[in-house]
Amino acid sequence: MAVYTDITDDELAAFLQGYDLGAPLAFKGIAEGVENSNFLLETEKGRYILTVYERRVKAEDLPYFLNLLTWLADKGYPSARPVPDRNGRTLSTLRGKPAAIVEFMSGLSARKPTVAHCREAGEGLAWLHLAGEGYPGRRANDLGQAAWAPLFAKHRKAAEDLKPGLSATIDQDLAQLSLMWPRNLPSGTVHADYFPDNVFFRTDGKFAATIDFYFACDDAYAYDLAVTLNAWCFEADGSFNITAAKALLNGYERRRPLSPAEKEALPILARGAAMRFFLTRLADWGATPAGALVRPKDPLEYERKLAVHREGLVLF
Numbered sequence: 001m002a003v004y005t006d007i008t009d010d011e012l013a014a015f016l017q018g019y020d021l022g023a024p025l026a027f028k029g030i031a032e033g034v035e036n037s038n039f040l041l042e043t044e045k046g047r048y049i050l051t052v053y054e055r056r057v058k059a060e061d062l063p064y065f066l067n068l069l070t071w072l073a074d075k076g077y078p079s080a081r082p083v084p085d086r087n088g089r090t091l092s093t094l095r096g097k098p099a100a101i102v103e104f105m106s107g108l109s110a111r112k113p114t115v116a117h118c119r120e121a122g123e124g125l126a127w128l129h130l131a132g133e134g135y136p137g138r139r140a141n142d143l144g145q146a147a148w149a150p151l152f153a154k155h156r157k158a159a160e161d162l163k164p165g166l167s168a169t170i171d172q173d174l175a176q177l178s179l180m181w182p183r184n185l186p187s188g189t190v191h192a193d194y195f196p197d198n199v200f201f202r203t204d205g206k207f208a209a210t211i212d213f214y215f216a217c218d219d220a221y222a223y224d225l226a227v228t229l230n231a232w233c234f235e236a237d238g239s240f241n242i243t244a245a246k247a248l249l250n251g252y253e254r255r256r257p258l259s260p261a262e263k264e265a266l267p268i269l270a271r272g273a274a275m276r277f278f279l280t281r282l283a284d285w286g287a288t289p290a291g292a293l294v295r296p297k298d299p300l301e302y303e304r305k306l307a308v309h310r311e312g313l314v315l316f
């Protein structure tokens with residue numbers, strides 16, 4: 001389970017002294033998630049999530065993420081508002097690590113998203129793009145197209161170990177992506193990890209909330225949509241579900257219609273988005289020791305998605 005930092009009751013009580021949240025009533029670690037340690041915290045004032053930031057999140061990026069969450073909540077977007085401490089600060093320290101308390105969001109993620117979930121998720125993503133407009137924080141996408149070839153150079157051997165011959169195919173993909181990568185698409189603040197586990201629904205299936213903004217950055221809105229298509233619209237057998245994809249795009253366009261250039265770019269963006277998750281999964285695959293608390297995600301799932309995208313999607 002992804003709780004890397006244990007917090008004792010005394011530490012929690014001392015930490016909460018800094019907040020105006022009353023005494024703790026319940027506190028427990030959350031197993032889901034791989035990046036950070038998350039705890040469900042109930043106090044006299046309500047329910048919250050306490051996050052202790054671990055390895056991948058850079059401390060210097062935390063103000064960008066927490067200010068973005070505050071911005072989105074101010075705009076009425078259903079994401080978790082950070083709770084300021086008694087000094088008005090949303091970023092704190094616990095056990096020597098950065099930590100924050102955010103609002104608890106109700107809802108459940110869809111383990112097996114249906115076409116209806118895809119439509120709702122698409123609309124939730126467009127809403128996020130619109131709500132983020134004007135956010136003054138800036139963060140370059142450090143996992144964007146320019147980062148892929150250097151990242152792959154470090155993990156070629158892992159690719160060959162997974163599937164002999166794969167590294168040559170990835171080299172070709174990277175060269176093509178570099179040549180064909182679209183520039184100058186409408187851009188702004190994007191989520192960049194809008195996967196089913198980060199989107200909550202109400203019991204009636206309506207979109208409820210988005211969590212886990214710790215990859216958010218500046219990039220093309222259509223790239224975020226491409227990440228989302230990959231994460232939501234593939235079947236377990238590796239085939240692309242065009243019905244789900246059309247519903248997702250349709251839901252998105254309910255709030256934010258795509259320009260002709262964005263539509264044209266989506267197939268290559270989806271190929272690049274598959275590359276991005278293949279590469280980070282490949283990097284984690286090699287770096288996760290046997291017997292670790294967290295099982296690394298399968299890079300080959302994204303290699304299969306890449307193979308689908310090599311053929312070129314027809315979405316419109």
Ligand SMILES: Nc1ncnc2c1ncn2[C@@H]1O[C@H](COP(=O)(O)OP(=O)(O)OP(=O)(O)O)[C@@H](O)[C@H]1O
Nearest residue numbers: 030032033034035036038049080103104105211212
């Ligand atoms: N604001 C919130 N409201 C309700 N539940 C939350 C909230 N934030 C996180 N959770 C719960 O904690 C779990 C892990 O959160 P999160 O996805 O942010 O963790 P993570 O370690 O960054 O994981 P990953 O990057 O692998 O998705 C979620 O699946 C959800 O159950």
Ligand SMILES: N[C@@H](CCO)C(=O)O
Nearest residue numbers: 035193195277281297
């Ligand atoms: N959504 C990512 C994990 C990072 O949180 C993946 O599936 O590879």
